[in-house]
Amino acid sequence: MKPKFGVVVFPGSNCDHDAYYVTKKILDCETEFLWHKDTDLKNCDVIILPGGFSYGDYLRTGAIARFSPIMESVIDFANKGGIVLGICNGFQILIEANLLPGTLMKNVSTKFICKDIFVKVANHETVLTKNVSKNILEIPIAHGDGNYFIDEKGLHSLKENNQIIFQYCSDNGEISDKYNPNGSAENIAGIMNKSGNVFGMMPHPERCSDSTLMKSDGFLLFNTLIQNIIK
Amino acid sequence: MYKATIIIKRRKSILDPQGKAVEQGSKLLKIDDISEVRIGKFIELNIDTSSREKANEELDKLCNKLLANLNIEDYSFTLEEIK
Numbered sequence: 547m548k549p550k551f552g553v554v555v556f557p558g559s560n561c562d563h564d565a566y567y568v569t570k571k572i573l574d575c576e577t578e579f580l581w582h583k584d585t586d587l588k589n590c591d592v593i594i595l596p597g598g599f600s601y602g603d604y605l606r607t608g609a610i611a612r613f614s615p616i617m618e619s620v621i622d623f624a625n626k627g628g629i630v631l632g633i634c635n636g637f638q639i640l641i642e643a644n645l646l647p648g649t650l651m652k653n654v655s656t657k658f659i660c661k662d663i664f665v666k667v668a669n670h671e672t673v674l675t676k677n678v679s680k681n682i683l684e685i686p687i688a689h690g691d692g693n694y695f696i697d698e699k700g701l702h703s704l705k706e707n708n709q710i711i712f713q714y715c716s717d718n719g720e721i722s723d724k725y726n727p728n729g730s731a732e733n734i735a736g737i738m739n740k741s742g743n744v745f746g747m748m749p750h751p752e753r754c755s756d757s758t759l760m761k762s763d764g765f766l767l768f769n770t771l772i773q774n775i776i777k
Numbered sequence: 778m779y780k781a782t783i784i785i786k787r788r789k790s791i792l793d794p795q796g797k798a799v800e801q802g803s804k805l806l807k808i809d810d811i812s813e814v815r816i817g818k819f820i821e822l823n824i825d826t827s828s829r830e831k832a833n834e835e836l837d838k839l840c841n842k843l844l845a846n847l848n849i850e851d852y853s854f855t856l857e858e859i860k
Contacts, residue, residue, distance in 0.1 A: 649846055729792075
């Protein structure tokens with residue numbers, strides 16, 4: 547049986563319908579919106595925290611959304627091994643909720659960046675990337691605060707536990723400052739927690755999952771995810 | 778009742794792109810003697826607690842949990858008794 551998806555809706559989310567469209571219409575999986583004031587996860591198998599500007603990014607990105615009633619359930623779900631995927635603002639919220647390490651700071655350029663970029667799959671042994679058919683994916687980014695920071699000790703721990711899953715790169719996989727859009731440590735675009743069930747990524751796979759749009763590398767990730775957790 | 782004044786600053790070791798941008802802006806004004814610009818947050822609030830100790834305790838909790846990100850920021854606050 548295919549997994550059931552839940553897409554959390556915060557005030558200010560703006561990629562919730564894109565995520566819903568992909569899981570419901572493209573992947574043909576049962577999908578529910580989950581309102582931030584609710585606490586019921588409606589028996590979903592995968593929770594998506596979508597992109598957007600929850601609470602207007604006031605104070606810090608994700609800082610207020612992290613205390614939404616639904617997040618108590620999401621944290622509980624994640625701690626019990628449930629799969630959670632945070633995209634862009636969703637990644638920022640997961641970090642504020644301490645489900646993922648580090649901090650997403652303002653881009654080094656101080657500019658909001660919206661463009662297609664390439665990321666290298668740095669770890670193929672995760673439910674999100676196992677058996678994904680490409681090493682380099684083209685996925686759009688759209689953020690002002692995507693500059694991933696972590697202290698030396700934290701970075702060492704991320705590497706030791708293979709928690710880095712995506713790194714910004716060139717179209718042929720070269721990882722260097724030249725292909726780092728926002729100043730992230732080690733070109734980090736996406737990470738997971740130690741247990742491998744909580745994922746955060748700045749690029750937007752839900753924006754490139756419909757073949758009508760000509761670019762559909764995002765579909766590869768979502769499709770891999772459902773193949774790897776099929777019930 | 779106390780009035781709290783909270784200042785949140787990015788740690789010295791962390792790059793502050795906004796501060797850098799403002800520093801560059803000062804050069805456009807032909808003011809060339811500006812350096813080390815850091816942009817932070819300034820927050821005022823009233824807190825109605827029975828004692829100064831209790832106010833300190835609650836503000837520490839507020840700053841730790843919500844107002845500051847201790848990975849990259851430090852906070853400080855002052856308390857002033859008001860009627």
